[in-house]
Amino acid sequence: MGDTGTIRETVRERYGQAALRVMAGGGNGCCGASAGSCGADDPITRDLYADAETAGLPAEAVLASLGCGNPTALAELHEGETVLDLGSGGGIDVLLSARRVGPTGKAYGLDMTDEMLALARENQRRAGVENVEFLKGHIEQIPLPDDSVDVIISNCVINLSADKPAVLAEAFRVLKPGGRFAVSDVIVRGEVPAELRRSMELWVGCVAGALEEDEFRRLLAEVGFEEVDIEPTRVYHVDDARAFLEGSGIDVDAMAAAVDGRIASAFVRARKPAEAAATAGAGAAACCAPGCCGG
Ligand SMILES: C[S@@+](CC[C@H](N)C(=O)[O-])C[C@H]1O[C@@H](n2cnc3c(N)ncnc32)[C@H](O)[C@@H]1O
Numbered sequence: 001m002g003d004t005g006t007i008r009e010t011v012r013e014r015y016g017q018a019a020l021r022v023m024a025g026g027g028n029g030c031c032g033a034s035a036g037s038c039g040a041d042d043p044i045t046r047d048l049y050a051d052a053e054t055a056g057l058p059a060e061a062v063l064a065s066l067g068c069g070n071p072t073a074l075a076e077l078h079e080g081e082t083v084l085d086l087g088s089g090g091g092i093d094v095l096l097s098a099r100r101v102g103p104t105g106k107a108y109g110l111d112m113t114d115e116m117l118a119l120a121r122e123n124q125r126r127a128g129v130e131n132v133e134f135l136k137g138h139i140e141q142i143p144l145p146d147d148s149v150d151v152i153i154s155n156c157v158i159n160l161s162a163d164k165p166a167v168l169a170e171a172f173r174v175l176k177p178g179g180r181f182a183v184s185d186v187i188v189r190g191e192v193p194a195e196l197r198r199s200m201e202l203w204v205g206c207v208a209g210a211l212e213e214d215e216f217r218r219l220l221a222e223v224g225f226e227e228v229d230i231e232p233t234r235v236y237h238v239d240d241a242r243a244f245l246e247g248s249g250i251d252v253d254a255m256a257a258a259v260d261g262r263i264a265s266a267f268v269r270a271r272k273p274a275e276a277a278a279t280a281g282a283g284a285a286a287c288c289a290p291g292c293c294g295g
Pocket residue numbers: 008011012015016031064065066067068086087088089090091092093110111112113116137138139140154155156157160161206
């Protein structure tokens with residue numbers, strides 16, 4: 001696997017092309033699938049949203065959906081809250097969040113890919129919503145102040161980061177005390193073959209970079225989150241794996257037993273403690289008042 005910069009550039013290029021395809025009226029780029037199995041056949045991205053949820057959203061926002069779950073359906077969102085979507089893509093979950101938090105709330109989308117931001121802003125314009133803002137930046141360095149967000153959502157993006165501890169520490173920093181982390185992502189359950197982990201094609205397809213579920217729990221706890229819960233929403237079996245391993249050069253039959261049931265989409269919840277300043281390991285919140293820190 002390449003270094004952080006190489007992974008980031010490959011991811012940016014892949015999702016930039018996906019956005020351009022949607023803007024040109026084509027399909028999306030698929031999360032978790034080789035080019036040959038995109039669209040309705042993609043076992044990871046297909047059928048995530050009910051028609052009633054997407055009614056009224058621009059068709060391009062729905063077409064651009066590259067997630068692996070439906071975080072706003074599972075997250076608790078209240079009127080007036082501020083939501084941040086990490087890796088907002090074409091903006092579907094930001095637009096759905098904006099509806100839920102209403103005009104007194106705000107939904108931010110954060111993405112590093114210019115073409116995705118252009119698509120998302122166009123989708124916002126078409127949807128005619130004002131309580132939405134798309135920010136350019138990296139999820140490893142969130143361009144928002146400490147303690148400024150009620151809920152962090154994300155849909156199939158953390159697996160793409162080469163620095164997951166930084167993403168989780170940043171999520172913790174920008175959440176208000178008591179704030180919720182409510183994220184859909186691909187996870188791995190137990191060990192998967194090293195060959196799969198080494199494939200860049202599978203990294204940009206949301207599979208090779210997926211965190212092992214216990215590791216995800218450990219990293220969340222390490223930055224200070226509590227009430228961590230990981231609930232699988234779709235578990236992939238050999239036939240699904242065939243669809244997303246196709247084109248990666250990996251022999252699915254040879255590793256069928258090793259991948260069967262080991263890769264899943266999951267909903268990951270956690271909470272920043274209400275008294276976050278007192279939490280050990282929460283770097284950004286560690287200094288609570290003049291005189292209480294250091295020697
Ligand atoms: C798989 S797509 C998911 C998009 C969207 N969440 C959805 O459900 O349709 C991944 C998105 O995350 C963005 N992304 C990936 N890594 C990122 C990073 N390190 N910082 C910011 N954005 C990133 C990509 O540009 C892309 O738009």
